[in-house]
Amino acid sequence: MREAADTTKSAMVSVIGLDSDKVQQLCDAANQDVDEDNKVQIANYLCPGNYVVYGGVMGVEAVEAKAKSFKARMTVRLVVVGAFHTSFMEPAVSRLESALAAIEIRQPRIPVISNIDAQSHADPATIKKILARQVTSHVQWETTVKTLLAKGLKKSYELGPGKVIAGIVKRMDKKAEMENIGA
Template sequence: MGKTAWIFPGQGSQAVGMGQTFLDRPETLQTIGRRLGFDLLDVMAAGSKEELQQTEVAQPAIVAHAASLALAYGETGAAPDVVIGHSVGEYAALVIAGVIDLEEASVLVRERGKLMSEVKDGTMAAVIGMTDVAEAFHVTEKISASGNLVQIANYNCPGQFVISGHVDAIKQAETELKAAGAKRVLPLDVSGAFHSAYMMPAASRFKDVLASSPFKPASIGIVSNVDADVHTDPDQLKALLAEQLYASVRFEDCVRKAIDSGVDTFIEFGPSSPLSGLIKRIDKNVTLKQVTTLEEVASLGGEVRA
């Protein structure tokens, strides 16, 4: 029998009504909400699409949702061999690996979201149907050299990546990438150029936030977005989480790293399951499971204790 990876999506996976599954188990989310300064459970259960799109709200909501589901599954005796998060999803992975508790993770990503949302320059776009990533990298480098920054922000799966940068550079990249073979370039509804050099000032400030957070050594290997390698050391994890703000998310490499280590089953916990579709395009032979509610936790096997 192969190994299992638990995976956690990032911003964009939030959905209206996502917190309703926790209304019968409100205590933890209510406690976290008091520390955050807003009613987290209420926003997750009844908040509008506009509220959930605010970066400083979306990030703690996504992490709290995903980690709560995974912790509930852990109560049945289940445990992963490795954990992977996509961008802010790495904080749910930290919780499951025992590095920090859910309350601390929620506070960190709330601050992370605030710092990211303060950087107003730039936008992002998804590039679909272009498999020549080397050519795409060449295009972005050439455009950036002309004065307006654009970078590959997410390497998601074969035929799909995300670019991030100055609005004009994104428009130019759309034209040139389509000429180079991209089928579609889709603007993303984001507030800034995440995972690009525009985020370096936010990363510098967030590094100071992370410095005071009580990280413990990970009990389960965490595959980092930055280098697609397995880490457990708390100081290394902090450094990588700061760098992650402006570095590319190498999700495809993270998945391949897990598969190379013997993982053949991926369980995605979160408000929705965008990563499962990406993994299917990376390797069709792996087993994929999705968990978006506590009822689905129970369906994986074992009863969730109240």
Template sequence: MKAFVFPGQGSQFVGMGKDLYETSPLAKELFDKADAILGFKITEIMFAGTDEQLKETKVTQPAVFLHSVISALCMGEAFEPSMVAGHSLGEFSALVASGALSFEDGLRLVAARANAMQKACEANPGTMAAIIGLSDEHVEEICKEVSVGGKVVIPANYNCPGQLVISGDVEAVDAACEKLKEAGAKRALPLKVGGAFHSPLMQPAQEELQEAIEKTGFNTPKCPVYQNVDAKPHTDPTEIKQNLIAQLTSSVRWTASVQHMIADGADDFTECGPGKALQGMIGRIDRNVALHGIA
């Protein structure tokens, strides 16, 4: 069975989507529509901007979303997923590609998400760090130990066995990194991010995004969507909405999502969008599945 997966923030690069724009009438139509919806020429930044411009949250998230969704839609009849999933931001791409959201509504929600997260980052400064070489349980235990005195750090992204990202207050993340290195982590690497994504520090953004999500119409997708918050398949629009709202302050359970997809029959995974990060993670979760990329 074929599964299609969609990457999150961090996979962007200058030039992304340019080939699609120049070779596909459908891609050109959708990119031009995106410029109009967003109110600025995101295509100019994607195709020929600078790395710094592309790293701005209000640009990065819509850019990755657009590249991912348009890559999938331009496949035409070849895009026949039995199931889909997306990593963090990629969940919005998965929902549009599966028909649960229209292209226009998906883009508007991603833009709203990016703006809400930027404001939350400014109001509640935080950070994230990648932890390599420890079990999930060990990282969870140390995060609990460090989360005292009103400071919090939690596992934010369960990417694959032996690779997690933690998120929270700067002091708590720094303290957790020291303890995790003492506990035997191969690496505890601070990430260059604007805030503590997928942690309680994103609560203001969640509240703002919830209003936008509740006003948006969702459809029944053409295949199950394995969502980040519980790693389970969903087709009910009401459930999908609630899980999407919870996503901003919850952990991304990517390892479990992929494991559940494989248990439900997926043996062929295609990553739609920039980069190969998800292919790398999936390969470390299960070496026996076929992996492809569409960009």
């Protein structure tokens, strides 16, 4: 993925305060002003009112410039090395597929929810396909959290620095209990 990221100048911006349909409209408007190498798309569906757009630098700049006219509360440029979870990562897929083919994945002992489709998958071959697809697929975190909450999630843990995931879960269910375990 790093090699794919190095082949193009890309950027990422979080759009705050719009629903996903409006963010898609914002992307469509920005894409009218840029060439193919600078197109943008929603890459992360984080939670209601917070969606991350990835793409070429000029496309992200167009999103930032147009966001207020779409009534976005704000945009936040994120520091990343590449347009992960977008078509910009297509060159990395075949190498990941080759690496996955060389390893054994066993059937999970507990359900693991994929953030591509917010479903649990147990078949190792399916898991390998999903892992390869993840490189270029939107992150469906919003739907994944809704699925976990519907399955009865009451308490969860966020590993590492920060409390981004805790904030997302709390926005979706104020009663959900999150504990942060810092690095």
